[in-house]
Amino acid sequence: MTAGVRAESETAPRDDVLLEVRDLQTHFKTRAGVVRAVDGVSFAVPAGASVGIVGESGSGKSVTSLSIMRLISSPGFIAGGQILFQGRDLAALSEREVQAIRGRDLALVFQDPMSALNPVYTVGKQVAESLRAHQKLTRQAALDRAVELLSMVGIPAPERRVHEYPHKLSGGMRQRVTIAMALANEPSLLILDEPTTALDVTIQAQILDLVRDLRRRVNTAVLLISHDIGVVAEICEEVVVMYGGRVMERGSVEQVTKNPRHPYTVGLLNSIPRPEMKGRKLSTIGGTVPNPLRMPPGCPFQPRCPKAMDICSSKPELSEAGDGRQIACWLS
Numbered sequence: 001m002t003a004g005v006r007a008e009s010e011t012a013p014r015d016d017v018l019l020e021v022r023d024l025q026t027h028f029k030t031r032a033g034v035v036r037a038v039d040g041v042s043f044a045v046p047a048g049a050s051v052g053i054v055g056e057s058g059s060g061k062s063v064t065s066l067s068i069m070r071l072i073s074s075p076g077f078i079a080g081g082q083i084l085f086q087g088r089d090l091a092a093l094s095e096r097e098v099q100a101i102r103g104r105d106l107a108l109v110f111q112d113p114m115s116a117l118n119p120v121y122t123v124g125k126q127v128a129e130s131l132r133a134h135q136k137l138t139r140q141a142a143l144d145r146a147v148e149l150l151s152m153v154g155i156p157a158p159e160r161r162v163h164e165y166p167h168k169l170s171g172g173m174r175q176r177v178t179i180a181m182a183l184a185n186e187p188s189l190l191i192l193d194e195p196t197t198a199l200d201v202t203i204q205a206q207i208l209d210l211v212r213d214l215r216r217r218v219n220t221a222v223l224l225i226s227h228d229i230g231v232v233a234e235i236c237e238e239v240v241v242m243y244g245g246r247v248m249e250r251g252s253v254e255q256v257t258k259n260p261r262h263p264y265t266v267g268l269l270n271s272i273p274r275p276e277m278k279g280r281k282l283s284t285i286g287g288t289v290p291n292p293l294r295m296p297p298g299c300p301f302q303p304r305c306p307k308a309m310d311i312c313s314s315k316p317e318l319s320e321a322g323d324g325r326q327i328a329c330w331l332s
Contacts, residue, residue: 017084018221019045019068019189024081024091026060026067035292037063037076039245042318045189050215050222052232052253054268055242058289061225062111064242065191067091068223069108070098086188104134107182111194113174117166123150123177124162130184149180152217154210172203179210186218193225208234229268233257241265244290244300247318251325261321262329264301299329307331 026038038060045051053061066072068083070090083090085106090098110116118126127149128142137145143162150158153176166174175195182190192211196204212235215222226232232239232253239256241249241264249262260266270283287304296302298313305312311330318328 016046017044018047018049018086019223020082020084021064021068022082022084024064024067024083025079026063026072027077027079029075029077030293033293036245036295037292038067040081041242041245041247042081043240043247043250045221045223047188048215048219048221049238050224050236051238051240052224052226052229052236053240053242054226054229054232056227056268056289058292059242060245061227061242062193063245065108065193065223065225068191069102069106070095071108103130103182103187104185105188106191107185107187107189108191108193109175109178109182109195111197113171113178114166116178117174119166122163122165123169127162127177127181127184130181134185145184146180149184150177153177153180153183153214154206155180170203171199172206175199175203175207176210179207179214183214183218183220187220189221189223191223191225194227195224196231197227204231211235229257229265230272241268244295245292246300247326247328248301249325249327249329250318251321251323255323255325261325261327261332262301263305263307263331267304 022042024038024041025036028035028037041060041064043051053064055061067078068090072078078091081091117123124143124146127146128139131137131142131145146162147158150161155161155173155176169177196207199207208231211222214220224232224236236253238251239253240247241256241262243264249256249260249265256265257269260269267285271285273282285304290296290300290303298315302308302312309330316328316330318326321327321332
């Protein structure tokens with residue numbers, strides 16, 4: 001079998017899986033060396049499901065989402081692995097083939113809505129542009145549909161808002177506009193990259209309620225990227241915990257949040273403020289995220305892990321833990 005040609009059994013995803021990421025490796029070339037931002041990540045998103053990827057800044061979660069969308073630009077590149085979406089390997093497609101999928105079947109909502117929206121175009125024109133790029137709609141028909149979409153995501157007076165520019169809208173409304181743009185062509189998978197980070201707590205709750213409601217109404221699968229495991233637990237059924245470009249633990253939200261098995265997951269959960277902790281100091285994870293150019297041998301969490309052993313200097317593989325979840329830890 002020649003390079004680039006794989007057996008059908010190797011590429012075909014399970015029938016219920018919409019997206020399957022297999023051993024994804026995304027690297028960045030720098031003058032100081034190669035950064036392995038994503039280093040062998042694997043997970044799946046079933047059709048209509050909601051999966052969260054959680055981890056600290058620098059864990060590789062956002063690079064994973066950009067890799068899935070094929071939006072990694074130089075000096076970054078996908079060094080290996082597969083991104084199987086509806087049975088096709090996105091990593092092996094041409095840019096033209098990916099453009100036909102991106103925005104139609106697969107959509108991404110960026111963390112900062114202001115940078116995602118063009119300041120010199122009205123929000124209605126930007127939503128309509130997404131529609132006209134993939135559907136044969138007239139300018140007026142696309143604008144009418146844009147009004148419907150803005151209404152669907154909870155923007156008041158959408159007939160007026162379509163003619164306004166992004167700077168006229170609040171942060172919460174701008175984020176709703178980006179979600180409307182992403183949903184314009186009713187994608188099978190919606191990727192949300194830290195959609196609530198720049199918003200206050202009240203608006204965060206509204207955006208999360210919106211995502212839950214849209215999932216029920218549109219039946220779109222969701223891949224939520226967040227540093228906040230509490231946010232992920234609110235709307236996801238499964239969670240992938242990443243650190244140092246690798247998956248540390250993967251399982252149902254109930255398994256991972258109620259009975260975490262990886263020391264890093266335990267540290268993340270212990271650092272979440274709770275009402276019963278009033279007057280007590282928050283728990284923290286000691287140390288700092290390692291330099292990506294000088295990753296420790298073996299488990300990347302080893303230097304900060306309170307349960308590190310000599311064997312941790314050897315890389316633990318992501319393996320079944322016996323209860324349906326997967327863990328990359330020698331303790332398991």
